[in-house]
Amino acid sequence: MSLVAEASAGLRRSLPPARASRGLVVASLAVCAVMVTPLAYLALRAAEADASSWDLILRMRTVWLTLRTLGLAAAVTIAAVAVGVPLAWLTTRTDLPGRRAWAVLVSLPLVIPSYVGAFALIAAFGPRGMLQQLLEAPLGVERLPDITGFPGAFIALTLFTYPYVFLLVSAGIKGLDPSIEDASRSLAHTRWTTFRRVTLPSLRPSIAAGGLLVALYALHDFGAVSLMRFPAFTQAIYLQYKGAFDRTPAALLSLMLVGLALAVLVLEQRARGRARYYRSGAGTARRVTPIELGKWTWPSLVLCGSVTLFALVGPLAVIVFWLIRGFAAGTDIELTLAPAVGSLVVASAAALAAVASAFPIARLVARHQGGFTRSVERLSYTGYALPGIVAALAFVFFASNFAPWLYQSLPLVVIAYVVLFLPQATEPLRGALMQMGPRVEEAGRALGRTRRHVYLSVVAPLIARGALAGAALVFLTSMKELPATLLLRPTGFDTLATSIWTGAAAGLYSKAAAPALLLIAICAVPLYVLVRRVEVEKIEVPAE
Amino acid sequence: MNAAAEGVALRCAGVTKIFDDAVALHGFDLTLRSGTLMALLGPSGCGKTTALRVIAGFEAPAAGEVWVGDRPVAGGGEWVPPEKRRIGMVFQEWALFPHLDVWHNIAFGLDRDDERVTDVIEMMDLNGFERRMPHELSGGQQQRVALGRALAPSPEVVLLDEPFSNLDATLRASVRAEVAQLLHDVKATAIFVTHDQEEALAMADEVAVMVQGRVLQVGSPHEVYGSPSSRRVASLVGEANFLRANVGRGRASTALGAIAAPGVPDGEAEVLVRPEAIELVFDEVGDARIVRTEFYGHDQLVTAQLADGTVVNVRLLGPHPELRVDARVRARLAGQARFFSNGVPV
Numbered sequence: 001m002s003l004v005a006e007a008s009a010g011l012r013r014s015l016p017p018a019r020a021s022r023g024l025v026v027a028s029l030a031v032c033a034v035m036v037t038p039l040a041y042l043a044l045r046a047a048e049a050d051a052s053s054w055d056l057i058l059r060m061r062t063v064w065l066t067l068r069t070l071g072l073a074a075a076v077t078i079a080a081v082a083v084g085v086p087l088a089w090l091t092t093r094t095d096l097p098g099r100r101a102w103a104v105l106v107s108l109p110l111v112i113p114s115y116v117g118a119f120a121l122i123a124a125f126g127p128r129g130m131l132q133q134l135l136e137a138p139l140g141v142e143r144l145p146d147i148t149g150f151p152g153a154f155i156a157l158t159l160f161t162y163p164y165v166f167l168l169v170s171a172g173i174k175g176l177d178p179s180i181e182d183a184s185r186s187l188a189h190t191r192w193t194t195f196r197r198v199t200l201p202s203l204r205p206s207i208a209a210g211g212l213l214v215a216l217y218a219l220h221d222f223g224a225v226s227l228m229r230f231p232a233f234t235q236a237i238y239l240q241y242k243g244a245f246d247r248t249p250a251a252l253l254s255l256m257l258v259g260l261a262l263a264v265l266v267l268e269q270r271a272r273g274r275a276r277y278y279r280s281g282a283g284t285a286r287r288v289t290p291i292e293l294g295k296w297t298w299p300s301l302v303l304c305g306s307v308t309l310f311a312l313v314g315p316l317a318v319i320v321f322w323l324i325r326g327f328a329a330g331t332d333i334e335l336t337l338a339p340a341v342g343s344l345v346v347a348s349a350a351a352l353a354a355v356a357s358a359f360p361i362a363r364l365v366a367r368h369q370g371g372f373t374r375s376v377e378r379l380s381y382t383g384y385a386l387p388g389i390v391a392a393l394a395f396v397f398f399a400s401n402f403a404p405w406l407y408q409s410l411p412l413v414v415i416a417y418v419v420l421f422l423p424q425a426t427e428p429l430r431g432a433l434m435q436m437g438p439r440v441e442e443a444g445r446a447l448g449r450t451r452r453h454v455y456l457s458v459v460a461p462l463i464a465r466g467a468l469a470g471a472a473l474v475f476l477t478s479m480k481e482l483p484a485t486l487l488l489r490p491t492g493f494d495t496l497a498t499s500i501w502t503g504a505a506a507g508l509y510s511k512a513a514a515p516a517l518l519l520i521a522i523c524a525v526p527l528y529v530l531v532r533r534v535e536v537e538k539i540e541v542p543a544e
Numbered sequence: 545m546n547a548a549a550e551g552v553a554l555r556c557a558g559v560t561k562i563f564d565d566a567v568a569l570h571g572f573d574l575t576l577r578s579g580t581l582m583a584l585l586g587p588s589g590c591g592k593t594t595a596l597r598v599i600a601g602f603e604a605p606a607a608g609e610v611w612v613g614d615r616p617v618a619g620g621g622e623w624v625p626p627e628k629r630r631i632g633m634v635f636q637e638w639a640l641f642p643h644l645d646v647w648h649n650i651a652f653g654l655d656r657d658d659e660r661v662t663d664v665i666e667m668m669d670l671n672g673f674e675r676r677m678p679h680e681l682s683g684g685q686q687q688r689v690a691l692g693r694a695l696a697p698s699p700e701v702v703l704l705d706e707p708f709s710n711l712d713a714t715l716r717a718s719v720r721a722e723v724a725q726l727l728h729d730v731k732a733t734a735i736f737v738t739h740d741q742e743e744a745l746a747m748a749d750e751v752a753v754m755v756q757g758r759v760l761q762v763g764s765p766h767e768v769y770g771s772p773s774s775r776r777v778a779s780l781v782g783e784a785n786f787l788r789a790n791v792g793r794g795r796a797s798t799a800l801g802a803i804a805a806p807g808v809p810d811g812e813a814e815v816l817v818r819p820e821a822i823e824l825v826f827d828e829v830g831d832a833r834i835v836r837t838e839f840y841g842h843d844q845l846v847t848a849q850l851a852d853g854t855v856v857n858v859r860l861l862g863p864h865p866e867l868r869v870d871a872r873v874r875a876r877l878a879g880q881a882r883f884f885s886n887g888v889p890v
Contacts (some may be wrong), residue, residue, distance in 0.1 A: 179639035182602050183674070185626035186633040187653025197652075201643040286609060 020368040027360035032379040034357075035419055038394030039258065039382060045251040045397060053248040062256065069233040070260065072153055072225070073218040079158040080214040081207060083307060084165025089199075090300050092173045095290040100305045103170065109311035110163040111523035113480040113497070115223025116516045118156040119504040121147060122227060123322055128507070130321050152228035159311040161217050172206025173199075178288045191291070208271040215264045219257065220387035222483035223497075228506055231280045233257045234389045234483065241393055241487075243338070244362070253398070254390040261385040263408035264388045308453030318521070319513045325509025339494040346410060346485075346495065347478035350417035351425075351471040356471060357418055358425035365426075366433035383420045391416050392487035408490045422475050425470035432466025472526035479523055496522075551613070553578040553733040554599065554701050559619070561594055561757075565580060568594040570606065576735060576750075579677030581727050582762075584737045585780065586754035592737040592863060593636075595754070596703045598737075601626035612700055628769040631866065632694035632702040637710055638686050640678040646689050647674040651828035653697040667726070668692040680752035681712050684719050691723060702727070708743065720747060730749060741781050744832045745769060753777045769818075769824035770880070775887040777860050778816050785822070785856040789883065799850035800877045807890075814884045821879025826866045830874040834867055850875055 078262040091097050094302045109117075124130045134448045143199045147155070180202065184194040222234040233253065240250040293300055383391075395416050399407040406412045440462070441454055449457070482497045489498065496519040503512030554576040561569040568591045576582055584592050597603045599610055601617065601624065609619030612631065617624040633652075641649050650668075651661045665671060670687040678686060687707065694702050707723065708716050724747045727734050740746050744751050747874040752762045761773040772778035775786070789796040789805070791813050796805040798815055800822065805813075824832070824846060835855065836847040846867055847860045856875070860867070867873065883890050 176638065177639060179635040179637065180641055182597075182600070182626070183633065183635055183639040183641070184652065185602070186600055186629075187693065188627045188630075189653070190625075190627050198641055202641070204643065357822070380707060 003223055020364055020373075024360050024363060024368075028102075028364050028376050031357045031361060031422075032376055033117055034415065035379050035382045035422065037398060038386065038391045038419060041398045042251050042255050042258075042390070042394050046255050047494045049248045049252055053246065053252060056249045057252050062326070064252075065231070065233055065236055066256070066260065068231065069219060069257075072150065072157070072232060073215045073229065073264070074158040074160060075154055075295055076218040077211045077215045079154070080162040080165050081211055083158065083162040084210060085169050085203070085207060087162075087304065087307065088166050088169035088173055088217070090293075090304065092170050093274075093288070094293050094300070095297075096293060096300055096304070102308075105308045105312065106304060107163045107167055108524075108527070109315075110167075111162050111476070111520050111527050112160050112312070112315055113223065113482070113519070114156050114160045114217070114221055115227055115482055115497075115504070116319075116500060116519065117160045117311075117315055118152065118224035118227040119500060119509075119512055119516065120318040121152055121156055122504070123509040123512075124314070124318040129509075130318055148228045149230055153230040153232070156224045156228065157218050157221060162307075162311070163213040164213040164217070165207065168206045168210040168213075169203055172203050176202055197273050203463055211271070212264065212268040214382060215268075216261055219261055219264065220389075222387070222389050223501060233260070234387055237389055237393065238483070241396075247393070247397060248388055250393055254387075254393055261387065265385060315519075317499050319520075320517050322509040322513040323517060326513060336496070336499065336518055338513055338516055339499040340522070342493055343479055343495040343497065346413050347475045348418070349410075349414045350421070350478040352424055353414055354418045354425040354474040355429070355467050355471050358383065358422055358429050359467075360490075361422075362429035362433055364424050365430050367438055380426055381423050383422050386420060388416075388420055389483035389487070391420055392484035395484075396487055408488065410490060410493070413485060413488045413518040416488055417474070417478045417481060420481070420484065421474045424473040424477060425467075428466040428469040429463060430475070432463040436462045446452060469530060472529040476523055476526040476530075479519060479526075551578045552576070552611075553580075554735075555593070555609075555611040556599065557609045557611075557619075559595070559598055559605045559610060561591070561598055561603055562606050562686055563668045567757055569598065569605070569608075571597075572754075572758055574759055576733060576760070578733050579731050580737045580749050580751045581724065581747065584735055584752050584754055585741060585744040586739065587780065588739050590754050591757040592739075592754055593705055594757075596633070596705050596735065596737055599701075600631050600703055600745070601629050630697075630700045632697065632699035634690045634694045634704040634707050634765070636704065636705045638678075638690035639656035640686060640689055640693075642678055645675050645677050646670055646799070649678070649689055650693050650696050652693060662690045664696045667695075668728070684715055687711065687719055687723075691726065695732065697890060700733065702732050702734040704734060706737055706739070708738075708740075723747075745781070753780055755780070760852060771882070771889070772816070772890065775814070775816075775884050778882075778884075783819050783857055783859075785817045785819065786853075786884075787815045787817060787856070790809060791815045791883070797882070798877075799854045799856075800875055803877050803881055805877040805883055807830055808883045809885070809890065812885075813890065816882040816884060817856070817877065818879065819845065819857045821877060821881065822856060822858045823856055823876050823878035824860065824864075824867060824873045825876075826864075826871060827874040828872050832873050832875045834869055834871045834873060837867060837869060840864075848873060848875055 087106050089101075090544055091099045092104070096102065112120075122129060125132075127146075176199070177417070181194055184198045185191070189197065218370040220234065221232070222238065226235050234257070237250055237253045237257065240253060241247060246248070360381075361376055365377050395412055396407070397410055436459070440458055445454055447452070480497065482501055484497055485497055486501065489495070494502075496515040499515040500512045500519065503509070503515070552575055553771065554574070556572055556574040558673065559569050559572040560567070560571075570591075572591070574584075574595075584595065586592050592604060598605050598618070603828055604623065605618055607619070607624075610617050612629055612834075615624070616622040617629050640859075641652065644652065647661060647665070650664050651658075654660055663703045665674060668691065670685065670688055670692065672683060673681065678689070681689065688709075691704075691707075704723075708720055711719055720743060736747070745768075748765060750762060751765055751768045753768060755776055761768055761777045768777060770782045772781060779783045779786075787798045787800065789798045789803075789812070791808045792806050792810050794804065794806055794808070796803050796813065800817070803815070831851040832848045834846055834848050838845045843859055843861050844864065844867075846860060846864075847855060848858060849855050858875070
């Protein structure tokens with residue numbers, strides 16, 4: 001929880017929470033109903049499972065599947081922390097030359113979806129990839145070592161998820177009270193033991209929160225593991241869904257994957273530990289003297305440079321290479337305009353719908369604490385534990401059985417996005433509402449204004465930035481979303497994500513290049529909005 | 545603490561510290577004898593905290609020297625990092641390690657010396673709180689943990705940066721007395737920074753008055769209050785009334801009447817009169833008038849305008865219901881007066 005949130009939590013204890021209006025309760029219940037639909041429906045289907053479905057699951061060697069998936073998630077999380085934490089420390093606390101520019105550069109890979117990254121890796125190092133083609137003429141190289149499978153999935157996921165750790169830990173370091181480090185030095189500890197025994201443990205919540213996002217991403221990921229042909233849970237679910245007429249085994253597998261995600265969430269709670277992280281009192285924030293890197297300057301620059309090279313410049317270069325290749329060979333590069341419009345339409349609709357759905361929940365959490373609110377809040381976080389492919393499957397089942405008019409329609413795609421990404425809109429809105437506090441609204445009411453007038457003239461302008469940040473985040477993730485879009489889209493409807501997928505899965509690298517580049521370019525806009533927000537008010541670590 | 549009784553525990557000579565935009569310390573001189581509790585008193589922004597940070601080794605001085613005991617730690621080509629200085633520090637906001645409990649906070653600076661931790665916890669009256677996390681403690685307890693943590697490794701000098709500013713007023717007085725007692729009991733050599741003159745006078749053995757990056761006067765609380773070395777020090781330490789005086793042949797005529805001025809050169813001068821050194825007597829034909837009163841119960845602060853228009857603050861013990869606003873009074877000197885010329889005592 002942020003400081004502001006904690007301060008208002010203290011306030012909340014001293015004042016009985018005001019009763020939520022009926023409209024607010026109804027609205028938030030409606031949102032929750034939509035949120036729980038996929039899981040409830042899956043559970044229903046699983047309950048109906050007969051012995052033959054269970055047999056099938058057992059024959060699939062699900063234990064191995066679980067271990068493989070968890071192993072990948074664990075390896076990616078560890079690697080992302082190992083990359084993200086040093087980068088965060090270097091760009092916030094040291095005199096690294098150009099540290100502001102590095103901070104932007106190393107967070108940019110966030111706009112590259114992992115399946116685009118995987119595609120770039122395959123298009124560079126895979127069979128008939130860029131490297132092999134470049135080496136073939138002079139050296140006669142016909143085969144390169146295979147990068148698909150675990151190494152490819154591991155590299156792709158690490159390179160494009162470490163920015164979560166980087167951003168959250170950077171914010172954590174900036175929020176750290178520098179005098180606890182001084183205190184350690186004055187107690188006869190060197191700079192290194194201070195870092196190990198004080199700084200690092202104090203950053204535990206930010207590292208845990210960043211690691212959580214990475215672990216969930218790796219568990220949920222469908223595109224990168226599929227392109228790398230790594231048999232992870234999501235791929236098994238997809239194959240089961242595509243290949244079998246009976247969808248019950250797919251539902252069973254989905255529930256198991258949700259179980260894994262929940263286990264990761266519990267693990268993260270444990271990793272936070274008992275400590276609370278706070279800066280007591282107001283006091284004057286003193287300037288933090290940057291640590292001199294000295295002879296470590298060059299190695300640090302090499303680290304930042306190689307991360308930027310592999311996670312940003314490299315993928316972009318590969319994509320541009322194939323784009324030019326395609327043009328030169330006169331390959332029919334399909335017009336990417338229609339998928340681009342498709343992406344923009346569904347992502348914008350999802351951003352608007354998510355902010356609208358998040359408002360009643362954020363308001364309940366910020367203003368009306370209590371048992372009801374806590375349940376609503378928990379339900380609204382379902383999306384975190386729900387892999388895209390699982391939500392998509394559930395909605396496919398649900399719509400084909402109960403709402404055929406929704407089946408393969410754009411509104412269903414948007415609903416799935418909202419279910420998956422709602423917390424991203426709730427968090428900043430809740431933060432904005434808490435920062436604003438209830439007194440401002442009461443002042444407006446006391447000045448004889450109606451509730452409606454106060455909402456429009458006081459609340460709306462004050463939370464606009466939070467709403468914008470939430471919308472930008474949902475827009476960004478919706479643009480990148482692949483599995484739910486693949487399963488739920490109307491026939492013939494393409495987004496940039498699905499065009500990239502189609503091209504990359506078929507090995508038509510130049511066909512995937514144009515939409516990939518366009519997707520990255522469009523995603524850079526909301527990222528810019530978010531980075532500005534981080535600079536202005538520091539990003540909030542997702543609350544427990 | 546283990547230096548000789550009358551030995552010098554800490555010495556700063558000509559220390560200068562410049563930040564990008566401002567000079568924080570400008571020829572800062574200070575000598576601290578072992579076993580002394582010194583207050584570093586000055587207005588906010590005068591460089592007090594910077595001085596502590598330079599002494600502790602968190603900032604490097606641009607010029608000047610710092611010695612701890614007989615070891616040079618900064619200046620003259622020497623640089624000892626903070627972890628090697630044997631200087632303890634209590635931070636303004638205590639800076640307790642949020643991820644460690646009370647026991648481990650106190651043990652942090654020790655090499656597996658459980659006995660010492662137990663002793664310190666005993667000394668700080670923290671028995672039963674060993675396993676509490678910092679956020680589970682009250683303000684006063686956090687304060688004691690911070691002090692205990694700094695004292696545990698038996699540093700040569702303890703620095704306390706505005707240690708009481710984080711406590712609310714009701715708690716402050718008792719914690720202050722407690723801390724002063726503790727520091728005396730362990731014969732600690734300590735400097736605490738404060739902008740509260742009452743705190744400085746009440747707690748310290750010695751007070752160093754600091755303005756704009758340098759120390760103007762060091763002395764016992766009685767000395768700096770009773771014999772300030774300059775007009776500036778006089779107004780920083782306690783309340784001060786300055787009256788115009790015309791001196792001639794050992795006598796000065798002031799708005800409080802004629803007063804003795806032995807040894808003061810003839811001509812214009814200023815007289816420092818503390819509020820408790822003026823007496824007001826209710827008198828319907830008096831030439832002074834009361835303009836404001838603040839009643840505190842045990843005493844009261846009365847502002848009076850004298851015959852020549854000078855406004856003085858007067859502190860009177862006990863209740864004086866007759867001294868209301870606009871009442872006429874007679875004012876006279878009932879204590880010490882000190883003469884200043886061009887801002888320095890004469």
